[in-house]
Amino acid sequence: MNKFVFLIPLIPLIGFLINGLGRSVISKSFAGILGCGTVLASFILSIILFLNVRNGHTGVEYLYNFISFETLHIPFAFQVDQLSVIFLLIITGIGFLIHVYSTAYMHGENSADYARYFAYLNLFVFSMLLLVLGANYVIMFLGWEGVGLCSYLLIGYWFRNTEYNNAAKKAFVMNRIGDFGFLLAVFWIIKVFGTTDYVDVFAKASSAPVNVAVLTGITLLLLLGATGKSAQIPLYTWLPDAMAGPTPVSALIHAATMVTAGIYMIARSNILYTLAPTSQAVVAVVGLATAILAATIALKQNDIKKVLAYSTVSQLGYMFLGLGVGAYTASVFHVMTHAFFKALLFLGAGSVIHAIPPIIGGGQEQDIRRMGGLKKYLPVTHITFLLACLAIAGIPPFSGFFSKDEILISAYSRSPVLYWIGLGGSLITAFYMFRLYAMTFLGKYRGTAQQEHHLHESPPAMTIPLVILAILAAIGGFLGLPEIFAPDSNWLEHFLSPIFAGSEKISPAIPVAHNTEYVLLAITVVLVVICTVWATARFRNYSDKGVEEKGLGKFLQNKWHVDEFYDAIINKPLRAISGFLNSVVERSGIDGIVNGVGRFVIYGSRQLRLIQNGQVGAYILMMVVATLFFFIIQLFLK
Amino acid sequence: MGITQILFWFLTALVLGSALMVIFSKNPVHSVLWLIVTFFCISGHYILLNAQFLAIVNVIVYAGAIMVLFLFVVMLMNLNAETEPQKNKWLKFAGAIAGSSLLLVLVAALKDTDAMRQEVLLKTGDIGLIHNLGMVLFRDYLLPFEISSVLFLSAMVGTVVIGKKGD
Amino acid sequence: MTINHYIFLSVALFCIGIVGVLTRRNAIVIFMSIELMLNAVNILLVAFSKMHYLAAKVINPATQTGIDGQLFVFFIMVVAAAEVSVGLAIIVMMYRNIHSVDVNFLNRLKH
Numbered sequence: 082m083n084k085f086v087f088l089i090p091l092i093p094l095i096g097f098l099i100n101g102l103g104r105s106v107i108s109k110s111f112a113g114i115l116g117c118g119t120v121l122a123s124f125i126l127s128i129i130l131f132l133n134v135r136n137g138h139t140g141v142e143y144l145y146n147f148i149s150f151e152t153l154h155i156p157f158a159f160q161v162d163q164l165s166v167i168f169l170l171i172i173t174g175i176g177f178l179i180h181v182y183s184t185a186y187m188h189g190e191n192s193a194d195y196a197r198y199f200a201y202l203n204l205f206v207f208s209m210l211l212l213v214l215g216a217n218y219v220i221m222f223l224g225w226e227g228v229g230l231c232s233y234l235l236i237g238y239w240f241r242n243t244e245y246n247n248a249a250k251k252a253f254v255m256n257r258i259g260d261f262g263f264l265l266a267v268f269w270i271i272k273v274f275g276t277t278d279y280v281d282v283f284a285k286a287s288s289a290p291v292n293v294a295v296l297t298g299i300t301l302l303l304l305l306g307a308t309g310k311s312a313q314i315p316l317y318t319w320l321p322d323a324m325a326g327p328t329p330v331s332a333l334i335h336a337a338t339m340v341t342a343g344i345y346m347i348a349r350s351n352i353l354y355t356l357a358p359t360s361q362a363v364v365a366v367v368g369l370a371t372a373i374l375a376a377t378i379a380l381k382q383n384d385i386k387k388v389l390a391y392s393t394v395s396q397l398g399y400m401f402l403g404l405g406v407g408a409y410t411a412s413v414f415h416v417m418t419h420a421f422f423k424a425l426l427f428l429g430a431g432s433v434i435h436a437i438p439p440i441i442g443g444g445q446e447q448d449i450r451r452m453g454g455l456k457k458y459l460p461v462t463h464i465t466f467l468l469a470c471l472a473i474a475g476i477p478p479f480s481g482f483f484s485k486d487e488i489l490i491s492a493y494s495r496s497p498v499l500y501w502i503g504l505g506g507s508l509i510t511a512f513y514m515f516r517l518y519a520m521t522f523l524g525k526y527r528g529t530a531q532q533e534h535h536l537h538e539s540p541p542a543m544t545i546p547l548v549i550l551a552i553l554a555a556i557g558g559f560l561g562l563p564e565i566f567a568p569d570s571n572w573l574e575h576f577l578s579p580i581f582a583g584s585e586k587i588s589p590a591i592p593v594a595h596n597t598e599y600v601l602l603a604i605t606v607v608l609v610v611i612c613t614v615w616a617t618a619r620f621r622n623y624s625d626k627g628v629e630e631k632g633l634g635k636f637l638q639n640k641w642h643v644d645e646f647y648d649a650i651i652n653k654p655l656r657a658i659s660g661f662l663n664s665v666v667e668r669s670g671i672d673g674i675v676n677g678v679g680r681f682v683i684y685g686s687r688q689l690r691l692i693q694n695g696q697v698g699a700y701i702l703m704m705v706v707a708t709l710f711f712f713i714i715q716l717f718l719k
Numbered sequence: 720m721g722i723t724q725i726l727f728w729f730l731t732a733l734v735l736g737s738a739l740m741v742i743f744s745k746n747p748v749h750s751v752l753w754l755i756v757t758f759f760c761i762s763g764h765y766i767l768l769n770a771q772f773l774a775i776v777n778v779i780v781y782a783g784a785i786m787v788l789f790l791f792v793v794m795l796m797n798l799n800a801e802t803e804p805q806k807n808k809w810l811k812f813a814g815a816i817a818g819s820s821l822l823l824v825l826v827a828a829l830k831d832t833d834a835m836r837q838e839v840l841l842k843t844g845d846i847g848l849i850h851n852l853g854m855v856l857f858r859d860y861l862l863p864f865e866i867s868s869v870l871f872l873s874a875m876v877g878t879v880v881i882g883k884k885g886d
Numbered sequence: 887m888t889i890n891h892y893i894f895l896s897v898a899l900f901c902i903g904i905v906g907v908l909t910r911r912n913a914i915v916i917f918m919s920i921e922l923m924l925n926a927v928n929i930l931l932v933a934f935s936k937m938h939y940l941a942a943k944v945i946n947p948a949t950q951t952g953i954d955g956q957l958f959v960f961f962i963m964v965v966a967a968a969e970v971s972v973g974l975a976i977i978v979m980m981y982r983n984i985h986s987v988d989v990n991f992l993n994r995l996k997h
Contacts, residue, residue, distance in 0.1 A: 734899065742902060742919060750918060758925070765932060768933065785970050789917075789918065792978060798914070814905060814907075814908025840937075841887060846952055867965075873968075874968035878971045
């Protein structure tokens with residue numbers, strides 16, 4: 082049964098081809114049904130595969146020999162094991178819900194653009210599936226590049242707007258920088274291990290001792306790739322700008338799937354990271370720093386999608402923190418729960434945006450200072466959004482609590498400092514999420530009365546996915562109950578243990594005493610609840626006084642001026658160099674030489690033309706001189 | 720230095736001197752006259768080489784007919800020293816240099832070859848006699864001889880056609 | 887006299903002729919310089935004919951080697967005569983058109 086795994090990426094690819102090539106002829110409903118249907122088919126196949134794997138049928142499925150050169154063989158093969166199958170379920174399941182949501186959200190587009198949208202989405206699902214199913218780094222890289230491309234295509238979906246195009250370009254270029262690191266790592270792996278297949282690389286790494294410095298280098302380069310894809314410091318600034326794309330795109334790509342590619346890659350390569358403790362420490366520090374940085378910025382953002390974007394960056398930081406302290410299962414668990422509630426949050430935001438009529442002067446209303454009191458107009462959206470906020474804040478018994486706290490506890494076992502800083506980040510998270518919730522749904526509506534007339538709940542195609550995701554966000558946590566509640570209760574850990582067994586052997590997890598764990602959990606919950614209530618109370622009757630931010634607030638609102646910093650140290654010098662090369666080297670130098678040759682020929686020919694003066698005498702003189710010349714050569718110089 | 724040698728050098732000097740005078744004379748009539756002198760000296764060389772027939776033919780045809788023709792034309796155009804156009808000084812200079820360089824090069828190239836030591840038979844030799852020349856001309860070279868008469872015919876026709884006063 | 891002397895005489899005369907062609911502007915004088923060149927060649931031919939005759943005479947006294955050279959000179963004279971008549975006709979015609987024998991007026995080759 083496993084050998085039909087190639088169908089899982091293939092079906093969305095076919096969907097992409099049909100929708101893409103036929104976009105000018107097919108109808109909107111056909112495009113929508115095809116787009117959703119392919120992902121649904123992949124989801125069903127993924128469930129079958131999951132059941133297979135649960136019964137222990139893991140392995141590598143070969144398709145054909147992709148690259149073969151002397152001793153290097155890179156096959157096109159799929160790795161069917163616990164880690165890939167979990168990601169498969171997340172991608173296809175949530176992907177399907179978002180496809181269904183999109184059929185309603187994008188219904189205002191014309192049919193060619195509509196079909197194009199679904200084509201791109203299907204292509205994205207295809208690339209992401211290739212990424213997680215690949216059995217070696219090269220196939221993963223194919224998917225890696227593919228999702229980067231689709232990210233660009235989808236962020237710049239409304240390509241007629243230049244600003245959106247710039248955001249798409251920014252995303253793509255920053256991704257590329259990360260890809261550069263990834264590629265270098267792959268080349269290095271080929272050089273050191275002679276192969277890129279996971280099975281072989283990990284076996285060789287754990288059995289034959291490899292130079293730790295080499296492994297550190299490889300893993301740091303892989304980390305560079307991950308920071309590009311998963312928006313960590315220093316390559317995270319593209320993600321907030323990527324909110325220029327349609328909201329379902331933000332939900333799928335920038336919340337649930339693409340940004341988790343980096344996590345997947347590091348989790349897959351866990352052996353390499355365990356063997357290079359320095360890189361692991363770097364991963365943890367990068368993750369924690371990003372988490373705190375993004376959380377502080379989110380405190381002062383006023384665009385509903387930007388808050389969620391920075392929240393994503395922050396949560397990804399937590400996942401990296403988990404990877405960095407060796408809590409691989411916890412990170413994957415957080416990937417799963419984050420996919421549920423972040424997708425839910427984005428779809429809910431989309432529902433809100435869709436509900437409010439466009440503002441005068443074009444564009445959708447996305448500023449939360451002009452929302453409020455939507456509770457009574459959008460009941461379903463409100464309830465699901467609230468559930469998602471509770472989950473992300475980490476309030477039990479919702480899913481976020483279990484996954485985030487598992488990471489924090491593991492961090493504590495490595496170093497308490499990590500725990501306390503991480504806890505600080507959690508508190509900030511709770512605060513800004515409930516600030517967002519309160520300003521959007523509670524209080525009075527702060528927009529125009531005309532807009533208020535048109536507020537309505539979204540159609541079922543949008544609300545049903547919201548409900549399903551809300552249920553998942555609520556109960557998903559029970560997949561990974563920590564040990565303290567019942568022995569062997571962590572189903573996910575049990576399921577994924579074969580993947581992380583190698584790392585576990587080399588560097589086993591330091592267990593935290595149950596009592597300590599209870600205390601820490603209690604502290605966390607109490608503090609989080611306090612922050613939640615405080616935020617809700619503070620912002621429930623928010624009225625926009627129009628006061629400008631000052632001091633620290635302004636600094637946070639301006640995103641710590643990171644974009645300006647990058648602009649100054651990278652963009653400006655680059656542009657200066659390019660300008661110099663263009664004006665001096667290109668214009669004066671190269672063009673000068675080329676044009677100079679032309680001008681020289683013209684000048685020379687003008688002078689030479691004067692020889693033809695029509696005087697026969699002159700011609701005869703030239704004849705004699707030439708004869709003389711030939712005589713000399715022939716007689717004396719031979 | 721036998722009489723032959725003296726004669727040779729004397730004739731050479733005359734030839735070269737009169738040739739130089741040909742090209743340096745301002746008056747074209749003088750140039751023609753100097754050319755006639757040159758031809759006579761060349762005939763002298765022919766006699767020294769015992770090419771009797773050629774010597775006579777040179778005088779009759781060249782000095783006699785061709786030079787007279789030249790003189791006719793010069794007289795016809797009433798050319799004299801004042802009307803003579805002068806070439807640009809630099810071009811004259813360049814021309815002189817070119818010619819002299821050619822002379823130098825040829826002399827330098829030819830002076831050291833071995834074949835140069837061969838003697839030339841002066842004063843005697845049957846082959847210059849008109850009897851022998853005639854025999855070879857009418858026996859072996861009859862066709863060129865006849866064709867040369869056709870050549871004269873065409874030259875005459877050409878001359879008449881070109882010289883006709885306009886249409 | 888060795889052939890050397892005749893060669894140098896001939897070369898000198900030839901170069902004088904060339905200088906004449908390059909230096910003078912009168913068409914008739916140029917023509918005369920051409921005649922000089924032709925005569926230089928004639929002298930050389932005759933000298934060579936005698937040289938070969940001498941070389942062959944040593945072996946066979948009744949030889950006629952070298953007579954071709956003198957016959958060739960004869961034909962050169964024939965051609966020179968024809969050429970002079972046609973050339974002078976052209977010069978006369980030129981004079982009739984532009985009333986000058988200055989070759990610098992014949993610069994139509996420029997176009």
